[in-house]
Amino acid sequence: MTILVTGAAGFIGSNFVLDWFSQSKEDVVSLDLLTYAGNLENLSSLNGSPHHHFVQGDIGDRNLVSSLLKKYQVRAIVNFAAESHVDRSIHESKDFIETNIVGTYNLLESARSYWNDLDKNLKQDFRFLHISSDEVYGSRDLTDPPSNESDPYKPNSPYSASKAASDHLVRAWFQTYKLPVLTVNSANNYGPYQFPEKLIPLCILNALKGKPLPIYGNGQQVRDWLYVKDHSAAISEILKQGHIGETYNVGGRNEKTNLEVVETLCAILDELKPKSNGKSYRDQITFVKDRPGHDRRYTIDASKLERDLGWRPQETFETGLRKTVLWYLENAAWMGHVVTGEYQDWIQKQYP
Structure with a gap:
């Protein structure tokens, strides 16, 4: 049997695939369209492995997805494929609607068709695990408790609205068709292989080049930070033990202001x-004009996951950030390869 990982050449997806092979011999089919943030170099250590199968393609291509599910006898789909940068969603919202909503719909339909044709035992074991974000819960006041799985959705950006819509589709496919789904809402991830449009790798890159370290507004926006390897471990545990139809919040217990x-x-x-x-x-450090609709605080309550499945983050923010900085210092060639002309155009547009 095999798992299908979509968005597998991106930041979180590639870390999950690499971590999966560190603990399992089960085959992985990695599907990725290789847009600007997808990077095959992230998976280069798996080159030549008979257990890893990379396919370039779109989650919205039902013929392709259906053929992969059947060919490799896939027993689980882990869906990381998404447009994920809030800033880009403000400027280019159409891509987020197409990938995060329409793409998820098509993937769900491919999975449902395949699942319906499985025999009883295989049908019982199949899982569709969907990766989402804490941003779907909207902004929290500084005195509010962390968001939990029963809180209403209040997305405030095109990105978070598109992810909220995809979450609702996943829930509906469980309620209506009984497709065995699981949803994961995670805090801000950081770690190796993150594309340098996000705060931490952007600031590492700019610091080393002597450029300004741009911080929106007054830098007092609060986020919960989750080391990506802890996220991978949580997903593996949820895939193994999670209760069908449930949503699990994954947080790092590391609330920090951007500053x-x-x-x-x-x-x-x-x-x-x-x-x-x-x-x-x-x-x-340089303070720049705040972005439109910038949420003040995201904070996530992961106690359900900790209580029901026994998962705990292994890294504090300080230990995880140190590992992250070391990785970027030791992988300057990787950084040099991803900082393309398109990336430079985006930086000039975002931080003129």
Whole structure:
């Protein structure tokens, strides 16, 4: 048997695939369209493995997905495929509607058709695991408790609205068709292989190049930060033990303001890669105009996952961030390969 991982060449998807092979011999079919944030180099350590099968393609291509499900006798789909950057969703919302909503719909229909034709035992074991975001719950006040799985959805950006819509589709396919689904809403991920449009890798890249470290508004927006390897472990556990139809929040118990994140990152860089002039990277911090509809705080309650399935994050923010900075320092060639002309155009557009 095999699992199908969509969006497998992206940040979280590639980390999950690599972590999967560190603990399992079960085959993986990696499906990715290889848009700007998909990078085959993330999976290069699996080149030549008879247990890994990469396919370039779209989750919306039902003929392709159906053929892969049948050919490899897939027993689970883990769906990471998504447009995921809020800033891009503000400028280019159509791509988010097409991928996150229409793409998820087509993937669900491919899965449902395949699942319906399975024999009884295989049908019982099949799972469709959908990866979503804490942003679907909307912004929380500083005194509000963390978002839990029963909280109403209040998305505020085109990105979070598209993810909320995809979550509703997944739920509906369970309620209406009994497709055995699981949904994961995770906190802000960080770690190796993250495309440098997101805060942490962007600031690492800019710090090393002596460029400004851009922080929106006053930098007091709060996020819960989850090391990507902890997220991978949670997904594996949910796939193994999760109750069909349930949603599980995955959080790191690491609420930090954006300014705290960048200041901590600078302190680690000061230690690991000190400037020749003796100055701190903190001197490069620059406050820029806030983005439209910027949510003040995301915070997530992962107690259900911890209580029911026994998962706990292994990294604190400080230990996870140190590992992340070390990875980027040791993989400058990877960073150089992903920072293309298209990326430079985006940075100039976003941070003029």
